[in-house]
Amino acid sequence: MILLGNGAVGKTSIATRFAQNSFAASYKQTIGLDFFLKNITVGGINVALQLWDIGGQTIGGKMIRNYIYGANVVVLCYDVTNADSFADLEDWYRLVKKR
DSSP, rough: OOOOOOOSSSSHHHHHHHHHHHOOOOOOOOOOOEEEEEEEEEEEEEEEEEEEEEEEGGTOSHHHHHHHHTOOOOEOOOTTTTTHHHHHHHHHHHHHHHH
């Protein structure tokens, strides 16, 4: 699973809350990529879910298409207080569709 969206929209907060059941008082900007792991049970089967937190500044980066290509799930994230981050979801979605 990868989390995509502009920088500072809360992707790292979402991943940290889901994978580690915690929040931090402050975060540093994700440069490139950060990984989280969460063990879950689906239909009685134990599954290790990888969350890839993609830095928001990498929309034009060369590696981002490789990250998207291997993903089974893409979560597009935006900040409800930032209309530009919502409008930019169209660009993120187009990038995902190109995979």
